[in-house]
Amino acid sequence: MPIGELKASAFSATPSTRLNRRSFLRRTMAGLGTSAVLSMPAVRSVEAATLRKTRTVYRLSSHGRRVCSACKANDAHRFYLNADSANKGRAHLGCNCGIVTQNLPSRIWACYFRGGKVAVFDDRWGNPRCPPA
Numbered sequence: 652m653p654i655g656e657l658k659a660s661a662f663s664a665t666p667s668t669r670l671n672r673r674s675f676l677r678r679t680m681a682g683l684g685t686s687a688v689l690s691m692p693a694v695r696s697v698e699a700a701t702l703r704k705t706r707t708v709y710r711l712s713s714h715g716r717r718v719c720s721a722c723k724a725n726d727a728h729r730f731y732l733n734a735d736s737a738n739k740g741r742a743h744l745g746c747n748c749g750i751v752t753q754n755l756p757s758r759i760w761a762c763y764f765r766g767g768k769v770a771v772f773d774d775r776w777g778n779p780r781c782p783p784a
């Protein structure tokens with residue numbers, strides 16, 4: 652048996668095994684890469700949008716004040732587009748409720764104010780399409 656032939660076959664076997672293993676790994680990585688590109692960033696961006704995208708709304712607050720029941724009801728249910736609307740939307744003349752801000756998720760803000768077309772939202776009016784804040 653010629654030794655030269657044996658060595659040659661041993662040499663030829665080793666690189667082909669390595670190649671197969673490498674191409675298998677490459678295929679596996681490519682598979683993982685594809686599914687990661689398709690799913691992960693999309694999920695993350697949706698979550699980030701939901702968490703971060705908020706709009707500031709203005710509300711009247713009776714916190715720390717002695718106010719009438721009309722004020723309390725008004726304060727509890729109304730959301731204003733801006734401070735001016737909040738000031739004009741008081742329950743009665745002489746109302747001294749404070750104007751405070753609150754951050755609402757953008758999709759709720761858009762629903763309450765119809766994208767900014769209306770300045771006041773009152774959850775007593777009933778709008779089943781708007782999710783609770």
Ligand SMILES: [Zn+2]
Binds near residue numbers: 711741
């Ligand atoms: Zn008031």
